[in-house]
Amino acid sequence: MRTRGFPLTPVTAALGCLLVTVAAVGGEPAAAPPAPRAVTLTSAGAPVLADARTPFSMLAVTAPADRPGGPGAGTYRVRARERGSGHWSPWTVVEGGEPWWAGPSDAVEVRASAGRGELPRGVRLDLVDPGPDPAPVAAAPEPAAYAVASGAGSRPRIVPRARWGASEGPGEAAVYGRDVKAVFVHHTAQSNDYDCSDSPAVVRGLQALHQRVNGWKDLGYNYVVDKCGTVFEGRAGGSGRPVTGAHTLGFNADTLGVAVIGRYTEVEAPPEATAAVARLAAWALGRYGHGPSGTVELIASVGNGRFGAGERVTVERVSGHRDVFATECPGDALYRQLPAVRAQASDPFSDLFGGR
Structure with a gap:
């Protein structure tokens, strides 16, 4: 499993919102998370995308205010490009710091509302490749059902x-x-x-x-x-x-x-x-x-x-x-x-x- 952090540099946009296009780039999976990579920032127009070889399936956009203990979350609009087909998903509104499941993707666009025309300092886009499902594991026997407090039930099935x-x-x-x-x-x-x-x-x-x-x-x-x-x-x-x-x-x-x-x-x-x-x-x-x-x-x-x-x-x-x-x-x-x-x-x- 690999998580890659991309620092985003604040820029000023003429249209009141910012378009950030990030293409995932990489080679063979590494044991440790790769170092942060540069991103392409544009204020308008068609995105410039790099050919991506390392997909991601989940992302989160965070600024310092969005992180645990911060004073509040920003709102961002995101869409991802499906790996293989090249189709773009519809735009989705996400709160800062919240995960968004995109499915296997190779590029993402982020629009950040910017009241003063610029991104908050320290905004970061984290892309997660969750990796393949594990090899089948023999299921452990379910614990025997047992009585608990009045009105309660037995142990539900839980995926370990x-x-x-x-x-x-x-x-x-x-x-x-x-x-x-x-x-x-x-x-x-x-x-x-x-x-x-x-x-x-x-x-x-x-x-x-x-x-x-x-x-x-x-x-x-x-x-x-x-x-x-x-x-x-x-x-x-x-x-x-x-x-x-x-x-x-x-x-x-x-x-x-x-x-x-x-x-x-x-x-x-x-x-x-x-x-x-x-x-x-x-x-x-x-x-x-x-x-x-x-x-x-x-x-x-x-x-x-x-x-x-x-x-x-x-x-x-x-x-x-x-x-x-x-x-x-x-x-x-x-x-x-x-x-x-x-x-x-x-x-x-x-x-x-x-x-x-």
């Missing part, structure tokens, strides 16, 4: 890290809490147009961005769910254990972060995805004696711009990222679905658990 091709390089040991008090639901804020067969590659791309752009030791989420309802094990440390992730600043300990792949600001998450989230929440909370309905008091471990360190916050057992952080995540549409997710997870006669 080895089967989606997680990077398992040396790193810090996992950090554990003592409980799973709440589940925070996120969306990855990328395109919903991905094929579910690409989901393992999408998860590898998310891990690469979290590690190499955000500077985290691993994927931030504890679990990732695709639109077809497949659940992927996220941060290393053991599925079912209270692994402390990096998903909800100030509230990572004793909680789980579950991200649904896609952008659900206007479009609802598919029922397969919400059912998977409900099943996962019922199981994860139930293991520690908690039902998925009701509320819990959490204490902010650090200040996050919305709550100060040590502040006590009461949230639903299954909450959205926005409930404790200044963000629109998990999107307006998915956030409106959370009461139904809680109800579904709490119903012992739900189809999730075999029906009536």
